[in-house]
Amino acid sequence: xxxxxxxxxxxxxxxxxxxxxxxxxxxxxxxxxxxxxxxxxxxxxxxxxxxxxxxxxxxxxxxxxxxxxxxxxxxxxxxxxxxxxxxxxxxxxxxxxxxxxxxxxxxxxxxxxxxxxxxxxxxxxxxxxxxxxxxxxxxxxxxxxxxxxxxxxxxxxxxxxxxxxxxxxxxxxxxxxxxxxxxxxxxxxxxxxxxxxxxxxxxxxxxxxxxxxxxxxxxxxxxxxxxxxxxxxxxxxxxxxxxxxxxxxxxxxxxxxxxxxxxxxxxxxxxxxxxxxxxxxxxxxxxxxxxxxxxxxxxxxxxxxxxxxxxxxxxxxxxxxxxxxxxxxxxxxxxxxxxxxxxxxxxxxxxxxxxxxxxxxxxxxxxxxxxxxxxxxxxxxxxxxxxxxxxxxxxxx
Ligand SMILES: *Cc1c(COP(=O)(O)O)cnc(C)c1O
Numbered sequence: 436x437x438x439x440x441x442x443x444x445x446x447x448x449x450x451x452x453x454x455x456x457x458x459x460x461x462x463x464x465x466x467x468x469x470x471x472x473x474x475x476x477x478x479x480x481x482x483x484x485x486x487x488x489x490x491x492x493x494x495x496x497x498x499x500x501x502x503x504x505x506x507x508x509x510x511x512x513x514x515x516x517x518x519x520x521x522x523x524x525x526x527x528x529x530x531x532x533x534x535x536x537x538x539x540x541x542x543x544x545x546x547x548x549x550x551x552x553x554x555x556x557x558x559x560x561x562x563x564x565x566x567x568x569x570x571x572x573x574x575x576x577x578x579x580x581x582x583x584x585x586x587x588x589x590x591x592x593x594x595x596x597x598x599x600x601x602x603x604x605x606x607x608x609x610x611x612x613x614x615x616x617x618x619x620x621x622x623x624x625x626x627x628x629x630x631x632x633x634x635x636x637x638x639x640x641x642x643x644x645x646x647x648x649x650x651x652x653x654x655x656x657x658x659x660x661x662x663x664x665x666x667x668x669x670x671x672x673x674x675x676x677x678x679x680x681x682x683x684x685x686x687x688x689x690x691x692x693x694x695x696x697x698x699x700x701x702x703x704x705x706x707x708x709x710x711x712x713x714x715x716x717x718x719x720x721x722x723x724x725x726x727x728x729x730x731x732x733x734x735x736x737x738x739x740x741x742x743x744x745x746x747x748x749x750x751x752x753x754x755x756x757x758x759x760x761x762x763x764x765x766x767x768x769x770x771x772x773x774x775x776x777x778x779x780x781x782x783x784x785x786x787x788x789x790x791x792x793x794x795x796x797x798x799x800x801x802x803x804x805x806x807x808x809x810x811x812x813x814x815x816x817x818x819x820x821x822x823x824x825x826x827x828x829x830x831x832x
Contacts, residue, residue, distance in 0.1 A: 449799035457793035468820035486715030501699035503530025534682030556801035612753020
């Protein structure tokens with residue numbers, strides 16, 4: 436075998452494959468409406484781009500410390516102190532090449548063969564593959580619609596064994612958009628503290644919230660919980676900076692030091708210019724964020740109502756992020772022009788082929804009864820796309 440066992444076990448991302456297929460068809464001249472995007476459709480705000488240009492002009496184009504420059508770490512600490520009531524020192528912060536890289540570093544640093552990692556499903560596509568790469572075993576907790584896609588403390592308690600190392604929490608969630616309330620986090624924290632497992636809290640959608648929902652980081656509940664949390668966040672989603680690749684993690688100093696050593700031999704520092712841009716994002720005006728969220732809120736209201744008006748489709752109303760995760764269970768087993776649709780993957784394939792609409796199969800996120808649509812696209816596209824889905828579903832028999 437040429438390819439190592441570790442890497443051979445890793446699957447291609449279905450989300451990226453769907454995007455690629457949709458783009459291919461669009462290039463062939465088909466009028467495709469894409470709901471696959473995992474990134475905001477807004478431009479990076481001007482003041483952030485200006486900071487990057489300035490960095491280049493001033494020659495800020497060399498290596499920075501591998502774990503990120505001091506000024507940015509200090510701005511991250513200030514943000515967490517002021518917005519999340521969390522007190523971290525700079526040596527408890529690492530800046531990485533995107534939140535994804537921060538999560539990868541954390542999992543590789545904490546987990547190995549013999550360990551178990553508890554992962555609530557539906558999950559973001561990269562977690563299982565990262566856990567697999569570390570050699571640890573994935574333990575899934577199923578959540579559903581009826582419970583707003585949230586893990587209960589009883590479920591968590593049942594999933595824990597003496598080998599459990601880490602519990603992964605992500606809210607607002609990709610793909611469901613669910614957001615945990617403080618009381619729910621307190622219940623989970625009790626179980627986490629009782630068994631002293633680590634919690635990786637992926638807070639990348641922290642700023643994208645609706646209905647006046649408050650964001651509470653599980654790390655901010657108490658000092659003990661903070662010690663067991665690896666908090667991950669970044670600028671990609673909040674400031675429409677996905678291509679800049681800046682994310683960060685905060686945790687106990689020993690963990691951050693180990694992650695920094697690992698990073699220093701893999702990527703070294705994240706791009707110096709992007710770090711300056713991220714600094715501008717965190718310390719500059721924040722109205723760009725609220726404007727984007729306002730626009731997302733309009734689209735969310737529209738898309739949820741419209742999806743729920745389709746017979747056989749039911750859609751949870753998300754409290755955050757920019758995805759909807761409608762249930763299509765009732766439609767499975769039906770046919771479109773004689774083509775049998777038995778899985779979310781087949782549903783998304785036939786929908787793309789026959790109705791020119793790209794959605795991501797729920798199986799990519801661990802549940803075959805759903806599909807994921809991103810509403811990081813214009814309201815006009817959403818209207819057109821959902822109309823096509825409605826027509827498509829009405830022709831199923
Ligand atoms: C987009 C996303 C990330 C990765 O963000 P980057 O900073 O672009 O690497 C991490 N977690 C979730 C749940 C995401 O959806």
